[in-house]
Amino acid sequence: MTEKIVLKGLTKRFGPLLAVDGISMTIASGEVLGFLGPNGAGKSTTMRMLAGFIEPTSGTAEICGFDVTRHPVEVKRRIGYLPEGAPAYGDMTAESYLGFIAEVRGFDGPEKRRRIDAVVDKVDLGEVLRQPIETLSKGFKRRVGLAQAMLHDPEILIMDEPTDGLDPNQKHQVRDLIREMSVDKAIIISTHILEEVEAVCSRAAIIAHGRLLADGTPEDLLARSSDYNAVVLTVDAAQEDAVRKGLEGLDAVKSIKKTKAENDTVELRIRPRKSTLIAADVADVIRARKIPVRSMFVNRGSLDEVFRKITVDDKPVDDKAGGKGDA
Amino acid sequence: MRNIRIIAKREIIGYFITPLAYIFIVIFLSLTGAFAFYIGRFFTNGQASLESFFAYHPWLYLILVPAIAMRLWAEERKTGTIEILMTLPISTTEAVLGKFLAAWGFIGIALIGTSPMWITVNVLGDPDNGVILASYLGSFLMAGAFLAIGSCISALTKNQVIAFIVAATVCFLFTMSGLELVLNFFQAWAPELLVRTVASMSFLTHFNAIMQGVIELRDLVFFASLIAFWLFVNIVVIDLKKAS
Numbered sequence: 001m002t003e004k005i006v007l008k009g010l011t012k013r014f015g016p017l018l019a020v021d022g023i024s025m026t027i028a029s030g031e032v033l034g035f036l037g038p039n040g041a042g043k044s045t046t047m048r049m050l051a052g053f054i055e056p057t058s059g060t061a062e063i064c065g066f067d068v069t070r071h072p073v074e075v076k077r078r079i080g081y082l083p084e085g086a087p088a089y090g091d092m093t094a095e096s097y098l099g100f101i102a103e104v105r106g107f108d109g110p111e112k113r114r115r116i117d118a119v120v121d122k123v124d125l126g127e128v129l130r131q132p133i134e135t136l137s138k139g140f141k142r143r144v145g146l147a148q149a150m151l152h153d154p155e156i157l158i159m160d161e162p163t164d165g166l167d168p169n170q171k172h173q174v175r176d177l178i179r180e181m182s183v184d185k186a187i188i189i190s191t192h193i194l195e196e197v198e199a200v201c202s203r204a205a206i207i208a209h210g211r212l213l214a215d216g217t218p219e220d221l222l223a224r225s226s227d228y229n230a231v232v233l234t235v236d237a238a239q240e241d242a243v244r245k246g247l248e249g250l251d252a253v254k255s256i257k258k259t260k261a262e263n264d265t266v267e268l269r270i271r272p273r274k275s276t277l278i279a280a281d282v283a284d285v286i287r288a289r290k291i292p293v294r295s296m297f298v299n300r301g302s303l304d305e306v307f308r309k310i311t312v313d314d315k316p317v318d319d320k321a322g323g324k325g326d327a
Numbered sequence: 328m329r330n331i332r333i334i335a336k337r338e339i340i341g342y343f344i345t346p347l348a349y350i351f352i353v354i355f356l357s358l359t360g361a362f363a364f365y366i367g368r369f370f371t372n373g374q375a376s377l378e379s380f381f382a383y384h385p386w387l388y389l390i391l392v393p394a395i396a397m398r399l400w401a402e403e404r405k406t407g408t409i410e411i412l413m414t415l416p417i418s419t420t421e422a423v424l425g426k427f428l429a430a431w432g433f434i435g436i437a438l439i440g441t442s443p444m445w446i447t448v449n450v451l452g453d454p455d456n457g458v459i460l461a462s463y464l465g466s467f468l469m470a471g472a473f474l475a476i477g478s479c480i481s482a483l484t485k486n487q488v489i490a491f492i493v494a495a496t497v498c499f500l501f502t503m504s505g506l507e508l509v510l511n512f513f514q515a516w517a518p519e520l521l522v523r524t525v526a527s528m529s530f531l532t533h534f535n536a537i538m539q540g541v542i543e544l545r546d547l548v549f550f551a552s553l554i555a556f557w558l559f560v561n562i563v564v565i566d567l568k569k570a571s
Contacts, residue, residue, distance in 0.1 A: 053410055053413055076414055079414070083407065083410040089341065089406075096340065104333050148411070
């Protein structure tokens with residue numbers, strides 16, 4: 001069975017606050033799931049329950065077949081977990097900290113050395129190994145946290161905002177790392193950065209108010225965007241009418257809108273009906289009418305828009321007064 | 328056992344890579360010496376014994392042990408490392424015991440540092456070394472009891488100052504509960520049984536008994552069960568509210 005993580009009605013209540021509200025999903029080996037959601041949506045709480053840090057109020061979560069509440073140690077053995085903010089024992093050096101983690105993970109002697117060397121090499125920590133962690137820059141601290149989570153080459157990796165606080169190069173590096181590791185692991189990351197989802201995730205789950213609102217490939221989510229597969233055409237202003245006339249006959253075209261008018265050119269956005277690919281049809285029309293085109297491209301839609309649409313529009317009825325849901 | 332050892336090792340390393348360990352040991356040794364020499368009149372009372380030295384240990388521990396204990400859990404909470412520690416494949420019991428044993432061992436090291444006192448009385452006179460050994464054991468056990476209280480209270484907060492003050496207060500009550508001051512308060516209204524129970528909880532009573540050189544089982548059981556009780560509560564507290 002490749003299904004490594006199984007959530008069934010996972011719920012967490014903090015007093016009156018329903019932080020996580022009946023989330024059910026399964027995640028298989030080879031998948032990278034991105035948790036998306038506004039702050040306070042329940043992403044961290046869900047991850048903490050999976051990592052065995054807090055217990056669910058109701059519902060279950062199974063990691064590699066072990067229930068997180070009944071077999072916490074078995075679960076923790078199989079998980080690498082990077083908590084939010086990547087906490088670490090600041091007065092230890094990165095080396096002795098990783099040594100401690102390695103020992104707790106059951107490695108001794110040369111095997112311990114080998115594991116530490118391998119993970120230090122992977123996250124590029126070599127130059128600061130002998131420095132106390134509290135003196136390190138934010139980027140290095142985060143990498144110490146990543147190293148700690150990856151050290152035992154776990155089947156499951158759960159990382160709360162793994163690229164938070166990293167510069168663009170480091171972000172790129174970490175994303176490469178995640179992609180590389182995803183081959184034989186089930187990985188869950190949470191993030192605010194939507195481009196990250198497209199870059200590394202094979203699946204995206206949008207959570208707001210503790211509820212799972214959308215779950216699919218990034219492409220699935222993009223398809224919900226109103227601009228998905230829209231054709232954006234730039235032509236001379238004089239040609240606008242010709243384009244409109246030609247396209248009006250097409251069944252697949254839903255709407256044509258002028259989005260920009262500059263100098264002598266106009267930019268037209270042609271939205272398809274039912275997200276179908278209309279680029280070929282549009283091209284045919286243009287060619288048939290010999291309209292000179294300055295540029296033409298197919299819009300892939302934006303996750304940003306989808307994210308806002310889902311998390312703001314699907315606001316629970318009883319919550320309207322709270323004014324929450326701003327991303 | 329392996330996990331307890333690893334946790335304890337990390338803690339001990341933690342003491343010695345910061346100035347904490349050195350400052351604690353220096354102050355502990357200075358104060359035990361100062362109390363014994365100046366207040367206990369170690370030299371002028373003309374006895375080859377360490378009674379005047381041990382007599383002040385409960386009062387020293389009252390301040391110094393909560394100072395060691397306050398960071399045990401409060402600091403983990405404050406820095407968020409508790410989330411690392413409690414998501415490693417170890418049980419809460421192992422974490423609590425590892426931390427406790429490290430701190431207790433550290434106090435043991437400080438106590439061993441007082442051995443020049445022992446050597447001195449042996450050079451100067453002919454003390455009853457059995458009594459001294461029993462006193463060391465009693466002192467160490469009492470430190471463990473203070474420490475278990477402090478560790479448990481440290482688990483309740485992420486503020487080290489609160490942990491220190493509350494732990495010192497609770498330790499003070501346990502130390503004083505055999506004295507008239509506290510007992511009078513209870514005698515006015517409480518039944519005889521309760522008064523006796525409170526009196527029997529006194530660290531001073533049990534420590535003084537051991538300091539006489541008579542190691543009675545009930546004194547050992549008293550300290551051991553007190554340590555066990557507070558550590559048990561400590562484990563429950565961590566399990567219940569590690570995330571809050």
